[in-house]
Amino acid sequence: MNLAQAIAKAEFPEKLSCLFDPPRSRYRVLFGGRGGAKSWGVARALLILAARDQLRILCAREYQTSIKDSVHKLLSDQIADLGLDGFYEITQASIKGKNGSEFFFVGLKNNISNVKSFEGIDVCWVEEAQTVSKSSWNVLIPTIRKEHSEIWVTFNPELETDDTFQRFVAHPPKDCVIEKIDWSDNPWFPETLRLEKDALKERDIEAYNTVWEGVCRQTVDGAVFAREMQAADLEGRIMKVPYDPAKPVHAVFDLGWADATAIWFVQFIGMEIHLIRYIEDNQRTISHYLSVMQTYGYVYDTLWLPHDAQNKTLAANGRSIEEIVRAAGYKVQITSKVPVSDSINAARTIFPKCYFDREECAEGLQCLRHYRYDVDPDTKMFSKSPLHDNYSHGADAFRYIGLVVNEPRKVKKQTTYQLPASWMG
Numbered sequence: 001m002n003l004a005q006a007i008a009k010a011e012f013p014e015k016l017s018c019l020f021d022p023p024r025s026r027y028r029v030l031f032g033g034r035g036g037a038k039s040w041g042v043a044r045a046l047l048i049l050a051a052r053d054q055l056r057i058l059c060a061r062e063y064q065t066s067i068k069d070s071v072h073k074l075l076s077d078q079i080a081d082l083g084l085d086g087f088y089e090i091t092q093a094s095i096k097g098k099n100g101s102e103f104f105f106v107g108l109k110n111n112i113s114n115v116k117s118f119e120g121i122d123v124c125w126v127e128e129a130q131t132v133s134k135s136s137w138n139v140l141i142p143t144i145r146k147e148h149s150e151i152w153v154t155f156n157p158e159l160e161t162d163d164t165f166q167r168f169v170a171h172p173p174k175d176c177v178i179e180k181i182d183w184s185d186n187p188w189f190p191e192t193l194r195l196e197k198d199a200l201k202e203r204d205i206e207a208y209n210t211v212w213e214g215v216c217r218q219t220v221d222g223a224v225f226a227r228e229m230q231a232a233d234l235e236g237r238i239m240k241v242p243y244d245p246a247k248p249v250h251a252v253f254d255l256g257w258a259d260a261t262a263i264w265f266v267q268f269i270g271m272e273i274h275l276i277r278y279i280e281d282n283q284r285t286i287s288h289y290l291s292v293m294q295t296y297g298y299v300y301d302t303l304w305l306p307h308d309a310q311n312k313t314l315a316a317n318g319r320s321i322e323e324i325v326r327a328a329g330y331k332v333q334i335t336s337k338v339p340v341s342d343s344i345n346a347a348r349t350i351f352p353k354c355y356f357d358r359e360e361c362a363e364g365l366q367c368l369r370h371y372r373y374d375v376d377p378d379t380k381m382f383s384k385s386p387l388h389d390n391y392s393h394g395a396d397a398f399r400y401i402g403l404v405v406n407e408p409r410k411v412k413k414q415t416t417y418q419l420p421a422s423w424m425g
Contacts, residue, residue, distance in 0.1 A: 010048055010082055013186050016041040018179045019152075027176040029153045029168045032214035035183030035193050038154045042125060043071060043078045046152075050101035051087055055122040057103045060115070060140065062131040063390055064107025067093060071127050072105055108136040109390075110282055115139060120146050129155035131390070134163040134362045159369055160216040161233075163362065182214055222373040222382040224344060224395070228351040229369050238365065241274050241357040243267070248301035249276070251293065252335075252404055254397035255306055255321065256282060260390070261289060262397040264364060265298065266404075273354045273405065278364030280394060286321045290328050303330045304404050307337040335400045336407065341384060346402030367394025 012019075019028060019042065030038040046057055059071050075095055079088045089096045095103040106115055108126075116139065124144045126132060132140075144151055157165050172178055183189050183197060201208040209215040219226040232238055243249070247267045254262045261284065265277040277296065281289075293300070309321040325332050338346075356365055370391040373382040386392060 010044055012041050012044065013037055013181065013188075015179050015181045015185045016045070018177050019045040022177070024148055025150060025175055025177045027151050027153065027168065027173060029172070029176060029178045030181055031153075031155050031157055031165075031169060031178075032180045032182040032185075033156060033210070033212040035186055035189050035197070035212065036181040036214075037186045037188070038181055039071065039074060039127060040078070042127075042152055042154055043074045044082065046103075046123060046125060047075065047078055047082060047084060047088070049123070050097055050103070051084060051099070054097075054100040055102075056120050057101070058115075058118055058121045058124040058144070059103055059105045060108055060124060060126050061128050062107065062109050062133065062136060064105065065110075067105060069107070070105040071125070072103075075103060108132060108140060116143055118143065121149055122146060123150045123152060125152045125154070127154050129153045129164045129168075130158050130162055132164050133366065134167075137163060137167060156211075157214055157216050158210070158220065159218075161369060162366065165216065180214060183212055220370055220372050222375070222387075223369070224371045224373060224386055225347070225351070225368050228348060229365075232351065232354065232356065237354060238356045238358050240359070241276050241355050241361075243276050243296075243298065244269060244274070245299070249298040250302050250304060250404065251300060252304040252397055252401050253289075253306065253309070254393050254400065255286075255309060256393060258282065260393040262364070262367070262393040263289065263293075264361075264394075264397050264401060265296070266401060271353060273350055273401070275354060275356045275361050275364070275401075277357065277360040278362075278394065280363060286324050287328075290325065290330070300330060302333050304333050304335050304400060306400060307334055310334060333404075333407070335403045338403065340386065340399070343399040343403055344386075346406050347399045348402070350402050350405050364394045364398070367391040368398060371395035 013036070016030075016037070018030075030042065032038065049055060050057060059075075061070065064070055072095070076090050079085060079090065079095070087098050093105070104118065106118070108115060121144050124140065126140070141151065153164070153168055155164055157169070159165070160170070167173075168176065169178065183193070197208070197212045200211060206217065207221065210217045219230070223229075244267055247269060250266045250268070252264045252266060256262075260280045260282045262280040263278065264275055267274040267276060279292065303325055305322055305325065309325075312318050312320045322332055322334065358365075372387050374385050374387040375381070376383040386395070
């Protein structure tokens with residue numbers, strides 16, 4: 001089969017005509033429930049377009065630790081289905097066409113500096129975009145700057161407050177083609193998935209509406225802080241929270257290396273707890289974070305570190321993170337080591353007093369909204385332990401704020417805030 005025949009053979013659900021018409025659009029956004037053939041259709045469309053014209057295509061997602069996490073396999077399968085094996089060369093890290101077209105693959109969260117290095121991208125496809133953070137979008141979008149370049153977005157919506165939903169559906173940009181596509185729009189929807197869909201509809205209509213109909217849910221299933229976050233929204237405590245230069249800042253850490261290090265920046269103003277900034281990153285030394293902290297111009301009181309900061313490591317020349325931070329001139333406290341359930345309760349006691357900066361704490365807020373209990377593999381019910389995932393680090397650091405506020409300590413004469421009663425009663 002020659003190239004022209006392979007392209008002519010390709011079929012798409014009718015709604016996916018938006019991938020070709022109009023001929024140029026800055027954004028093409030496909031969202032909806034499972035089974036709508038969104039990713040399948042985009043992969044097929046990009047392979048056809050790249051076979052017609054020489055294109056550089058960047059395939060991105062928020063989290064990608066290896067090529068196995070990317071759409072590389074999906075594209076490879078579509079190459080075989082379209083009969084384009086003779087045109088595309090598939091390597092472990094890229095896909096190249098005989099006309100010079102090339103597909104690249106990147107994770108945004110942990111490789112944002114690498115994203116900036118990509119030049120001359122014609123199309124950037126962002127898959128599973130519901131997880132992409134505001135900071136990742138803010139770096140990616142201006143990076144795709146070639147004349148007439150496009151950004152294609154595919155996702156299954158989860159929370160209405162997620163940045164991707166707000167950015168492209170609730171408040172879409174100009175020159176944006178948006179299409180909601182669900183299982184009912186897919187003429188090749190398989191019977192196996194139909195049985196799964198119908199079973200979930202009978203068992204849990206709310207979950208069905210989100211999974212299969214693409215309807216945003218109010219909270220994620222098993223959300224640890226569901227009520228607390230809803231109250232913060234309803235009471236207007238997610239807002240602009242300015243830094244008060246008259247008050248010191250506390251920095252509360254959850255440490256990681258392969259996992260994320262998460263830091264909340266907190267000020268105690270009277271009886272209120274002001275969360276003025278949140279940052280996270282991974283595979284960075286503690287010296288890197290201390291350097292970043294200095295760029296904010298804050299006056300710091302205490303850096304609160306988890307108990308594992310006392311471990312000495314070879315990577316730090318036999319010193320602990322606590323020792324490194326103290327040597328840098330900071331006041332350090334180690335948060336109490338208590339059961340996770342106790343620290344969750346401690347966090348719940350401080351929630352009514354918390355005011356979050358909407359912009360500077362955006363990623364941290366997403367962590368709190370998505371923090372959920374794990375599912376017991378035997379009972380299939382929610383367990384008492386939170387799920388360890390990409391959102392748990394920010395939530396863990398927030399739990400430590402609950403311990404900080406409830407930490408017994410000496411009160412200085414000039415202290416102007418009071419601590420709430422202990423979560424232990």
